[in-house]
Amino acid sequence: MPPVDTLAQPALWPLTAIVFLPALVAAVLSLPIFSKGREDAVRWITLATTAVVFVLSLWMAWPTLFGAVGPGQFVVGEAGMQGVVKQPWIPAFNIEYLLGVDGISMPLVVLTTFLSMLAAAASWPITKHVKAYHVLFLLLVTGMLGVFVSLDFFLFYVFWEVMLLPMYFLIGIWGGPRREYAAIKFFLYTLLGSVLMLLAILMLYFTSDLRMLSPEQLQAAHVIAPGLDAAAAADAVNAIKSAKDPVHTFNLLALAQLGQLPNSPFAAVNLWGMSLETWAFLLLLIGFVIKVPVVPVHTWLPDAHVEAPTPISMILAGVLLKLGGYGILRICYPICPGAGLSLAWLVCGLGVVSMVYGAFAALAQKDFKRMVAYSSVSHMGYVMLGLGVWSAVAGNEFRWDAWAQGVNGAMFQMLAHGISSAGMFFMVGVLYDRVHHRNLEEFGGIVGRMPVYSGLAFAIFFAGLGLPGLCGFIGEVLVTLSSWNYSRVLAVISAFTVILTAGYILWAIQRVYLGAEYKGPHGDHLTPITGRELSIAVPLVFFAILFGVAPQLIFNYVTPSVNRQVETLADWTRRVRPDAPAAQPALASAPAAPAGR
């Protein structure tokens, strides 16, 4: 814990602490003092670290729980970036250590810390190389949290890649029988995506020019620290404005401002018949949809999820898939709005294809865990559809509120899927730990042997199914409703997919939990759920129900930031597309976007 006076020092507190505490503990754990025979100490330290990080993120996200809002804590309802940390890193390339959270990233940070804590608790059955496992696990946590809070593209990329190697080893050493294949497949797919992303980053960087932004925009993008006094800020603006050569930037907020300028530098450059904006959008999109994942680049997911040990499957499904959706929302659309507008059909189409394909594939699975993995592909399709719904291009109706509904729904779906998919993987893991097989055909009658566990599993699986009153429902329904305004066909298909979802989940429940008697192997090992397992399952079920009945708990955070981004982009659309349909009354009554946005 840092001393009290650093609480006021935003460079360290609280985002830096949240991100780097796991890495720091990982470094300590790798010291030789934790020799063989101290496995329990390692486990407890890891659990305690993730718990501390969770409490820290909660302290930041939910200040009223800890008393009044103090410095560094998150103001709910505020749309802009908060808790910003800004330190120069590599001045030669204008690379900064720039962190910050808004309503989009804050809930994802809390989800990550929460699931990390549960995954650490779920790691007790790991008995092979315990120390190495936990060190890699903590490094993975640092990488994930770093991606969500980075506002500098270079830093974002570094964190994005930092996740890969720990994940490779976590799957490759502690995974199932085909672990080596699954690990290298995961690594290759993701690295291909991130190399494409790197190309896009470089192109955007060298095309960007901070001199095109107004002083207000520079300040809004945190290029100039908003805390500076007027004279210093004016000096800083002058230094940029009077530069002889273009001033390039990696600042994500500034790149977004540039991308939304009427004379966007990214739209001006032409490469092989397409604008740089389109190229960048496509390259970034490929990088992100591999992570989401979307058909046809999803094939790493069933392998990785099935082979990974249970806690890593929880992290993979609960957090890693969200990185893709987050990247599309935070990077693709704001920086390349023109390409987003013209390629909305691509994003929506990919979403619907994944949704349907994932559902059918899940129906066909014999392996319980593989079925859950394909359900993730299907559920993340809703996220893609919600993000892609760009209502401005649909017929004569220009409805920014419908679009905002879709993006809000996608955000909710990401968070809800984080809870329900982690829960489903954990439930599968509980069974696998006992009977050491996952064959759906050989289960049955679990309710009779493990009644408490079965009750909890029903709740989680119903949440995944999207039963009203549970968390899976809200996101799906919002996305489906909003897509109606974009394309009726897609809306109808996505509504019908719910039936397929119900089909594979109910069928799985029937085959696994119901039935007269368990006849599969290792029947005598079907012991009731343990206290440790309960302490993981109950919170997941609790939140699955809570977010189902009180979705505003999440929307309070998400909506202001999402709505502002959508309003800004809707505004942008009307400006570049004067022929676009007239604004709805709702837009006129919306608060005017700040100048230049």
Place this chain on the structure above:
Amino acid sequence: MEIGSLITGAITDTLDVSLPLFRVELAIAATIVLMLLCRMLPVLRRADSALIALGGAGFALWYAWCDLRGLPAAPWTLADAAAVPARQELFGGLLVFDSLTAAVRLLLAGFLVLYILFTKVSGIPDREDGADFYTLVFGGALGMCLMASANHLLMVFMAVEMASVPSYALAAILKGRKAASEAGLKYAVYGAGAAGIMLYGISLLAGVTGTCHLPSMAGEVARIVGEGGAGGEVLVLALGGLMVAVGLAFKLSAVPFHFWCPDVFEGAAAEVGGFLAVASKAAAVALLLRLAFTLGAPAAVPAAAATVVAGAGDVRHFMVYVIGLMAAVTCTLGNLAAYGQTNMKRLLAYSTIAHAGYLMMGAAAAVALMGVDAAGSRRAVAALVFYLATYLFMNLAAFAIVALLRNRLRSEEIASYAGLVRTSPGIVVATAVVLVSLIGLPPLAGFISKFLVFASLAEAIQAGAEKPLMLVLLVVGGVNTVISLFYYLRVLKVMTFDPPPADRAGEAFPLVSLPGAVVTALAVPVVLLGLFWSGLYAAAQLAGTFAS
């Protein structure tokens, strides 16, 4: 002019101008003499030549640092650009001293210090062979320093040969081992062929232009190319240029002149591989930059002649395509050929070929940017110097690990590393750091180097300099990063996933030991330079100032 004043002029030039800026080479030469002298005197016979070598390398390092830093700045600080030593021709134009010379010599001297420490621990050479070994290493390093400062085609040839001949002997230093002798012979025959072709090219160039002094030649070449050339002069120039490029490609181990590389690396000791992979490549890249930048920017001719400017543009265009296409092929072939390797040294040989490709991509970007954006061109050179600096640590660490593991496991086969993580986790972590850095993943130094080279390519695209080729190179570089993942990870996979052989006893070596310390000392900078690279990049930018 009287002969007397000529002699006085030459003496002044030598003593007052040239020798002070030649002290790095002098320190190296003095060390060689000292080591050989100690051998002759019975009293000093028992002196450890590694210590003498270390002392000499230390002196060289200090002088090189002073040269780059540019007096009179305070020690340990980098000079600002204004204080960087100006370009200075030495020995009547045979050599040139500028920021690139200073930077590469600093790299080479730093390499020597680390290399002596590492070989002292790894045990090759033993005490008996020490003087021979270090004399050869220092002789090669002397030639490499000259490669970095050659300003005359004859000097280029001499320097390349001076760097090569000791390397041939080094490849065969393991006496009585058939593979090593074969490697040495192969290397020598191949090198002799490349040298012959290079010499032929030099004579063609000299014949057409009437000079060997590079800046003068640049003006002549640009004039001839610009005027279209009578009697096929341009063709002869292109042929001569390509033949010189063959010599350079041999030193860089660029495809299709790379065939010696895997065989030599496999046959020679891992220590020798480290020398060839790091020092030789740094000098070759420096020479490539020197030739390209001198020929591409004819400073000596009057600027008014439009034909000369146009001719220089054509020369650059030609060089960019030769370097760029060779880079793309080298990189791809190196990475693909590395897939099937079972011997670690051979795998690393292909890895160095691939990395030569990345380096040449950066060189192509630097030359392409020359005529368009001088600042961008300097940044591209800075990227290359940065790459070489990080490459020094990465590759030396990789070869150190191979050599030190060989001492314990008696094998350099990848399969013999199976399950090493069970007994020596520290060494496996160090290997992981080094190999992942060679792939080019953040947050390690190799990523930053690759990022900088790719950034130069992107900058060239942005500036519209040779855009189609630069786009192709950027894509090829990106794809190669992905395909290189597989074979580097395979080594880590064998070390971590596979079960250890039943007959392996005990730990390979712990991290807290002399060999462990060597590996740590080489691997830790790979991590640190990936996180805090501002300082090194500033130094690399100093090196780029020569291209103004």
